[in-house]
Amino acid sequence: MQIAPALHKLAWRKNESVATALTNGQWKRGLRLLSTTEEVNQYIELWSLLQEVQLGEQPDDISWRFSANGTYSSSSAYRIQFVAAFPDHDWQRLWKTKAENKCKFFGWLILQNKLWTADRILKNGGQANAICTLCRSTPESAVHMMAGCSYSIQVWTSSASMGIILQQLPQTSYRSLKRWWTAMIGDTGTQASQQREQIVTYIAWNIWKERCRRVFDNKTMNPSQLVLLIKQDIQNWRTANDFWEE
Ligand SMILES: [Zn+2]
Numbered sequence: 001m002q003i004a005p006a007l008h009k010l011a012w013r014k015n016e017s018v019a020t021a022l023t024n025g026q027w028k029r030g031l032r033l034l035s036t037t038e039e040v041n042q043y044i045e046l047w048s049l050l051q052e053v054q055l056g057e058q059p060d061d062i063s064w065r066f067s068a069n070g071t072y073s074s075s076s077a078y079r080i081q082f083v084a085a086f087p088d089h090d091w092q093r094l095w096k097t098k099a100e101n102k103c104k105f106f107g108w109l110i111l112q113n114k115l116w117t118a119d120r121i122l123k124n125g126g127q128a129n130a131i132c133t134l135c136r137s138t139p140e141s142a143v144h145m146m147a148g149c150s151y152s153i154q155v156w157t158s159s160a161s162m163g164i165i166l167q168q169l170p171q172t173s174y175r176s177l178k179r180w181w182t183a184m185i186g187d188t189g190t191q192a193s194q195q196r197e198q199i200v201t202y203i204a205w206n207i208w209k210e211r212c213r214r215v216f217d218n219k220t221m222n223p224s225q226l227v228l229l230i231k232q233d234i235q236n237w238r239t240a241n242d243f244w245e246e
Pocket of ligand 1: 144150
């Protein structure tokens with residue numbers, strides 16, 4: 001199974017045991033600096049696949065939550081190929097979004113629940129104000145900030161003129177955020193969906209930026225001010241990249 005051929009070429013410890021490589025993400029240290037988009041894409045894909053892999057008790061025995069008894073067998077190895085073929089999110093598409101890299105990287109982080117929102121900071125023993133600074137009424141989490149917060153809902157609703165229709169979050173688990181994100185973009189493969197993906201990414205990024213503005217700079221913008229800023233961001237990107245003339 002070739003998940004990441006370009007990465008395999010880059011790795012310098014090819015014969016390390018699976019356990020050593022997976023413990024604390026050791027395998028990432030075996031990679032030299034990533035330089036091409038292909039390598040970065042494969043890194044992201046491999047990283048997201050490895051999130052699903054769990055080590056068993058026996059040395060060099062892999063178990064994953066998709067197999068019934070958790071032990072390695074050729075049939076479960078066969079099955080993981082389908083997992084590889086159908087990752088839980090279209091990461092390739094996310095990475096191709098017509099947006100600045102920092103915004104795409106943000107999208108990638110939040111969909112993996114890797115963003116340092118208050119709930120995560122507190123869970124990891126850090127100090128943070130537990131309450132969302134946008135609505136000042138509900139505990140802050142990635143899911144709340146994006147899809148449940150009254151402030152963010154106003155921002156999404158005011159973005160209807162850009163063709164974005166706010167979707168209901170199926171459940172309040174961070175895993176459902178990926179499905180929600182996909183539902184916001186709708187049918188793929190068209191210029192309209194590329195445009196929606198760009199807009200969703202910039203809205204999400206700006207909601208996070210507004211949150212950080214409040215937490216770190218003690219400054220606030222109301223939803224309509226933020227929507228103006230979002231429109232400006234998107235316009236700037238399109239002007240700089242001649243997006244619709246490609
Ligand atoms: Zn809130």
